[in-house]
Each structure stands twice: as C-alpha cells, then as structure tokens.
Amino acid sequence: DGGITQSPKYLFRKEGQNVTLSCEQNLNHDAMYWYRQDPGQGLRLIYYSQIVNDFQKGDIAEGYSVSREKKESFPLTVTSAQKNPTAFYLCASSIADRTQFFGPGTRLTVL
Amino acid sequence: GENVEQHPSTLSVQEGDSAVIKCTYSDSASNYFPWYKQELGKGPQLIIDIRSNVGEKKDQRIAVTLNKTAKHFSLHITETQPEDSAVYFCADDRGSTLGRLYFGRGTQLTVWP
Numbered sequence: 457d458g459g460i461t462q463s464p465k466y467l468f469r470k471e472g473q474n475v476t477l478s479c480e481q482n483l484n485h486d487a488m489y490w491y492r493q494d495p496g497q498g499l500r501l502i503y504y505s506q507i508v509n510d511f512q513k514g515d516i517a518e519g520y521s522v523s524r525e526k527k528e529s530f531p532l533t534v535t536s537a538q539k540n541p542t543a544f545y546l547c548a549s550s551i552a553d554r555t556q557f558f559g560p561g562t563r564l565t566v567l
Numbered sequence: 568g569e570n571v572e573q574h575p576s577t578l579s580v581q582e583g584d585s586a587v588i589k590c591t592y593s594d595s596a597s598n599y600f601p602w603y604k605q606e607l608g609k610g611p612q613l614i615i616d617i618r619s620n621v622g623e624k625k626d627q628r629i630a631v632t633l634n635k636t637a638k639h640f641s642l643h644i645t646e647t648q649p650e651d652s653a654v655y656f657c658a659d660d661r662g663s664t665l666g667r668l669y670f671g672r673g674t675q676l677t678v679w680p
Binding site for chain 2: 460462487489496497498499501504506512514546550554555556557558559560561563
C-alpha cells in the first residue's frame with residue numbers, strides 16, 4: 457500500500473521542549489516538503505528537499521530543523537526556538553512533474 | 568512576491584448548483600496550477616491540475632480553466648453534493664525548477680442539502 461505516512465497524528469509538547477515529527481514515503485519520490493498550516497493562512501513552506509543529504513529553507517524555517525538521510529524519510533524537528541509552534545503540520549512528496557502528494561498531517565499542541 | 572490570490576474565502580451553495588473558485592497569479596513564468604481539496608483534519612488531496620499549454624481540463628464534475636493573458640485560473644464544480652464540502656486550495660509553481668508550489672489561502676465550500 458503506497459503513500460505518505462506521518463506520525464504521530466496528535467502531539468503535545470511542553471514549552472521549551474524539542475519535538476520531532478515523522479514523515480515516511482514509499483512512493484520512490486525524490487522531493488519531500490514540510491508545510492505548516494494555521495487557520496486562514498493556507499500552507500506555508502518550512503523546508504524542502506530535492507535529494508538525499510540536501511535540503512533548503514522555505515519561507516518560515518526559523519525554529520525548525522530537518523534531515524534527509526534516506527530517500528524515504530524527512531523528519532522535522534520543532535525546536536524550543538519556535539515561538540508559536542501550535543499548528544497542523546503537513547508533509548508532502550513529489551516526482552519530477554511537480555505534482556505533490558500530502559500525508560495525513562500531525563497536529564502539534566504546545567501546553 | 569505575493570502568493571497566489573484566491574477568492575472567495577467562503578462559498579455556500581445549494582446542492583445541485585455550481586461552484587466557482589478563482590485564483591490570480593502574478594508570475595508570468597508560472598506553468599503548473601494544481602487544485603487541492605482538504606477535508607477537516609486531513610491532508611490535502613489533489614483533485615485536478617492544469618499546465619500552461621492547455622486552457623481547460625475536465626474530470627467528471629470538476630473542471631479547471633486557465634487564462635494566461637489575465638493570469639488567472641478557476642475551479643468549476645458542477646452538480647455539487649454535500650460531500651464536496653471542504654476547503655479548496657489553488658497553487659502555482661512560479662516556473663520553479665525546485666518543485667516548489669505557492670498556495671492560496673483557501674476557500675471553505677459548504678454545500679447545503
């Protein structure tokens with residue numbers, strides 16, 4: 457069963473803690489993306505990666521970090537430097553024709 | 568630059584009526600325009616897309632039109648059903664070779680039975 461999986465579905469974090477969101481795909485896609493979604497603001501790009509061991513900052517990278525050690529995996533770490541991390545986080549992947557496919561999302565809440 | 572502008576932000580229609588959502592882009596280099604549907608608590612799903620070498624594309628009740636001169640593209644849903652209720656996002660690529668997409672702010676479509 458091919459697709460993009462994100463875990464966990466819900467995540468709670470105390471202020472000052474780092475937390476890592478998982479994104480895995482078995483679609484053999486080269487490119488992967490992380491978006492943040494807040495009510496009324498659409499999708500904002502945090503980081504993206506076109507190839508293993510390489511990634512670029514998106515529009516709102518501050519307070520976040522990523523790694524791309526494997527083609528299938530693109531984990532996102534929300535650090536304590538992110539001032540307002542409560543949001544819905546979406547991972548996506550794509551092939552060369554730019555069609556992006558999204559995972560089910562992780563809802564992060566800071567307590 | 569500005570992300571693609573999407574209107575309206577909310578749209579309510581009666582079941583069976585048509586719904587139209589319009590997006591305007593600014594970069595003449597844009598040549599890929601997808602539309603996504605997002606149901607509550609889920610990730611967006613691609614419903615239709617169009618590339619700049621065509622003016623219209625249709626898939627059953629859904630169609631997208633592209634006007635490159637005016638730099639706008641529209642999603643048309645005919646014979647709407649309650650299950651069409653969702654948030655719809657448009658996007659463009661600004662001619663990016665890096666695979667990036669730039670999204671509109673979304674339209675909340677409600678179809679009343």
